[in-house]
Amino acid sequence: MVIAASLLLLAGCKSSRVIDEVQIIQEMGYDFHDGKYVGTAVYPTFKQGPMTKPNLLTTSSPTVYDLIPRLSSKSALPIEEGQLRLILFGKEFAKRGITQIVHSLARNNKVGSHLLLGVSAGSARELLDITTNTTLSDTLYLPNLVEQNASSMNLPKTNLHLFLYNYFSKGSDPFLPYFEKKGNFVKLEGLALFKDGKYVGKVSLRDSFLVKILLNETKNGVYQLKVGNRGKQGEDRVMLQNLFATSKYEWKKKGHRHVLHIFVHIHASVRDYPSWLDVPHKKIFSMVKKKMEDEMENDIRRLLRYFQEKEIDPLGIGEFVRSETRNWNAVEFYREYKDLEIKPHVTVDIIQTGIGE
Amino acid sequence: MSIFSFFKETKTNGEEKTLQQLLNKLRQSSDFITVEFAVNGHLLAIYYFDSLVDPKVLQQHILCHLQNDVPKHPTITLEDLQKIIPIQRIEVTNDVQMIEEKILKGFVAVQFQKTDNRVALINVANESLGLRPNNDSENEFSVVGPKVGFVENVGTNLHLIRRQIATPNLVFREMPLGTMSKTKVVVAYIDGITNKQTIETVIQRLENINFDIIFDNSLIDQILSDNSNSPFPLFISTERVDRAIYALASGQVVILCDGSPYVVIGPSTFFDFFTSPEDYYLPWVLGSFFRLIxxxxxxxxxxxxxxxxxxxxxxxxxxxxxxxxxxxxxxxxxxxxxxxxxxxxxxxxxxxxxxxxxxxxxxxxxxxxxxxxxxxxxxxxxxxxxxxxxxxxxxxxxxxxxxxxxxxxxxxxxxxxxxxxxxxxxxxxxxxxxxxxxxxxxxxxxxxxxxYLVPFYPLRVRNFKDSIIRSSYSQTAERPTFLRPLALFRYNPLKAKQKDDIDE
Known part of the structure; x- marks a missing residue:
């Protein structure tokens, strides 16, 4: 009994972190500025009622590792990163490589794999500053923005888990949401592409829809397509609302070279369309459908060309090929990847037009 | 007061008393009454505790008959008292121990000669004096279903049980417990259903109880308990009649104790404590849902x-x-x-x-x-x-x-x-x-x-029908097998499942 009690009491000396006695940081920004690393932390304060007020803490250091300890020296309560929801990298920082941070995150058992990562066009600090000033009570403005766009718009799903998977896998490269400062607002501007943990380029928000449908089955996203050459601005475009899109890859051999066929099948509804299209005529309809498919194939070809030029593989084509071939070799494959023939085949099925859900 | 008849073999009970010594001892109390009168050459003596007997019965059925009828039969013996006194089960004995016990339970001792060691013991105990005649099951309330609960009087409780189980197999085994209280404790079970080994365990444990006054059934509950250091109750104690009867019907043993409106049911499982009789009065879907809640x-x-x-x-x-x-x-x-x-x-x-x-x-x-x-x-x-x-x-x-x-x-x-x-x-x-x-x-x-954790540990898949969920009555014809009942089925399972067409 005595032994049991002393066991309990002695082993219970683990330092407790009572929730209101720690400084919970919810967003973190990393920048590289004038040869120094700058860390920015956003933490909420809950003193004025159930509404939260976001606050900023900034510090700079010559190394990445002691940013959080240095932040502690500016904080009244111990800083805890267990509730981190978003980490934002400044573009300069991202270009120098985010490997150190990612490795540390991969080993940190306090942060969840739902943690979101992002890249900002300018400095991360500036962007976080904007969100703390423009949003009244929301410390989670950026994470909510990303989640909203991933679940209903063009952004492919991203989080720490997926990032690490793509980062460590030999046959694919990671990508992250890309933000830009537009006046006093933060705008999602597409995807930032990484190669070996370094920022190498970006795709626009429109194109990130293509990335989204090429990655997985999706049920959302919008895409504007040009269907005619008539007249004024806007008159020749249709707005495609994705209802259900699937993609299938096929790895074929043609002579000595390989060909990658990509079959994309989109069930879509056309939300808005030019007035001249408003004729229930089969011929026009199939013409439009054909045009849309051609345009989309072109776009996909263009996007993949871009990836091939940059020698990155955010779609995980390497992973797909690895699953199809024996003795797959990353070095060999990516030598071939640069000028691999990729043939997209798009089928668009319009199931709804006009207003209708 | 180390006189305890059924413990004689283990107790060292040295002094062997005579009737006279007993009477002298009892006379120390002022409510112990001795009535003496001579009839027909007999010097009749009647001994009883005033506080235990029913005065009406004493006057009308004993004194009246002794005074009027004894003179008519000049050669009357104690054994013949049954002929003139209209009270059941008159016993004649010279066992001092038994006389003491019975007098303390509200019997009247009739003695014909002062020197005679033999007395006739007549039951005139006032069973219901100071007790509630009825009890609503207030502490285990259910909206639907009977509201009658057990009362302090064990006779009434036995009646409540016997009234619903009309079978000769229902056995009540009575045993007095408590060296000082001599409380009437009754073990009830249905012969041919309840496992013999269980009954033996219960009886044996009850017989081994050594305690002075049994205040309540929960004392018995604690003393009988397999592990008295556990905070978990090992036996259900209930004041609901329907619960006790259901337990009897499924092959459990019910222990009743005089003076306690609660009965003890054993052997019980952990899950028994979370079933309410109301589960069985509601449709099985609702019953199961509330049980899960x-x-x-x-x-x-x-x-x-x-x-x-x-x-x-x-x-x-x-x-x-x-x-x-x-x-x-x-x-x-x-x-x-x-x-x-x-x-x-x-x-x-x-x-x-x-x-x-x-x-x-x-x-x-x-x-x-x-x-x-x-x-x-x-x-x-x-x-x-x-x-x-x-x-x-x-x-x-x-x-x-x-x-x-x-x-x-x-x-x-x-x-x-x-x-x-x-x-x-x-x-x-x-x-x-x-x-x-x-x-x-x-x-x-x-x-x-x-x-205790059956049907989960050890796993008894068959008995899940009435543990976490309460299955429909067409499924629950079987008694729980972990109680090892001697008869498996409560009612005919095939007939319960059969649906009679209204036109037949």
Whole structure:
């Protein structure tokens, strides 16, 4: 009994972190500025009622590792990163490589794999500053923005888990949401592409829809397509609302070279369309459908060309090929990847037009 | 007072008393009456305790007949008293022990000659004096179903049982217990259904009881218990007649005790404590649903506040982002760590419950309102506790009261405290640790030698029909097999499943 009690009491000396006695940081920004690393932390304060007020803490250091300890020296309560929801990298920082941070995150058992990562066009600090000033009570403005766009718009799903998977896998490269400062607002501007943990380029928000449908089955996203050459601005475009899109890859051999066929099948509804299209005529309809498919194939070809030029593989084509071939070799494959023939085949099925859900 | 007839073999009972010594001893009490009169040359002496006998019966059936009829029969002996006195079972004996026992139970001893050692013992005990004639099952209330509960008088209780089980197989075995109280304890079972070994275990344990006064059945419950150090009750004690009868019908043993409106049912399993007779009066879907709610209530009641402590003290990582604000805000004014906050509220609620139980009903209501609303509200405003904590603790208390058996709901409220301590010291690991301890303990418990966690441990898939869910009556024709009943079926299972067409 005595032994049991002393066991309990002695082993219970683990330092407790009572929730209101720690400084919970919810967003973190990393920048590289004038040869120094700058860390920015956003933490909420809950003193004025159930509404939260976001606050900023900034510090700079010559190394990445002691940013959080240095932040502690500016904080009244111990800083805890267990509730981190978003980490934002400044573009300069991202270009120098985010490997150190990612490795540390991969080993940190306090942060969840739902943690979101992002890249900002300018400095991360500036962007976080904007969100703390423009949003009244929301410390989670950026994470909510990303989640909203991933679940209903063009952004492919991203989080720490997926990032690490793509980062460590030999046959694919990671990508992250890309933000830009537009006046006093933060705008999602597409995807930032990484190669070996370094920022190498970006795709626009429109194109990130293509990335989204090429990655997985999706049920959302919008895409504007040009269907005619008539007249004024806007008159020749249709707005495609994705209802259900699937993609299938096929790895074929043609002579000595390989060909990658990509079959994309989109069930879509056309939300808005030019007035001249408003004729229930089969011929026009199939013409439009054909045009849309051609345009989309072109776009996909263009996007993949871009990836091939940059020698990155955010779609995980390497992973797909690895699953199809024996003795797959990353070095060999990516030598071939640069000028691999990729043939997209798009089928668009319009199931709804006009207003209708 | 070490005179205990059925314990003679183990007791060293030296002094062998004579009738005269006994009478002298009894005369020390002023309510011990000796009536002497001469009839027909006999010097009749009647001995009884005034406080135990029914005076009406004594006058009309004994004194009257002795005075009028004895002179008509000049050669009357004690054995012939049955002919003139209209009272059943008159016994003639010279066993001093037995005479003492019977007189103390309200018998009248009739002696024909002062020197004669033999007396006739006539039962004129006033069984119902000072006892409630009826009892509503107030503590185990059910909206549907019979409301008659057991009373303090064991005779009435036996009647209540016998009235619903009209079979000669229903056996009542009576045995007096308590060296001083000589309480009438009755073991009831249905012969041919209840396992013989179980009956033997019960009888043997009852016979081994050595105690002075049996105040209540719960004493027997505790003494019979397989593990008296466990906080868990091992036998159901109920005041509901239907529950006792259901237990008898499924092959359990019921122990009744004079002076207690509760009966003890054994062997019981852990899950028996969470079934209410009302489950059987509602359609099986509803019955099962409410039973599941009760199980959920138990889990919630035991784990809610420990989880709250563990999360707030050690695992802030796992709080959903939308809950973070409300939790931190509600705790921002509280100066204590979560453990003290929880203990403060839990103890407040225990105080309220204890005070409410001890006070008269009308005061208790006021107390509930004062305690519940005023203290709760004030302690939040004073910054002693957080609102979320208040909600969790009171919900947990509420959930613990859903258990139909009072003893079990006490246990549930009690085992919360060690888990709270574990969680405060070790966080989530501590909770797992404590729950493991609890499960190991439960798994080792036995009730009259029957495993306590059956049908889960040991696994008896067949008996799941009436454990966590209450199946339809077409499925429950089988008695629980872990009780090893001698007859497996309660009713014909095929006929129960058969659906008769209305046109037939």
């Amino acid at each position: 009760r199980f959920f209530g138990v889990m919630f009641s035991v784990l809610a506040s420990p989880v709250y402590i563990a999360v707030l003290t050690y695992h802030y990582e796992m709080i959903p982002k939308d809950l973070l604000g409300p939790i931190i805000f509600s705790r921002s004014n509280v100066p204590f760590p979560p453990i003290l906050e929880v203990l403060f509220l839990e103890i407040t609620i225990e105080l309220l419950r204890e005070a409410g139980a001890r006070l008269p009903t009308k005061v208790a209501q006021t107390l509930g309102i004062v305690g519940g609303i005023v203290i709760g509200q004030a302690s939040v405003e004073a910054g002693l506790t957080s609102t979320i904590m208040l909600i969790i603790v009171s919900l947990a208390a509420l959930a613990s009261f859903t258990t139909p058996i009072f003893k079990m709901s006490n246990t549930i409220r009690f085992i919360r405290f060690p888990i709270i301590l574990f969680s405060a010291l070790w966080g989530g690991v501590g909770i797992i640790f404590a729950v493991c301890f609890l499960l190991i303990h439960l798994g080792r418990l036995q009730s009259f030698g029957n495993p």
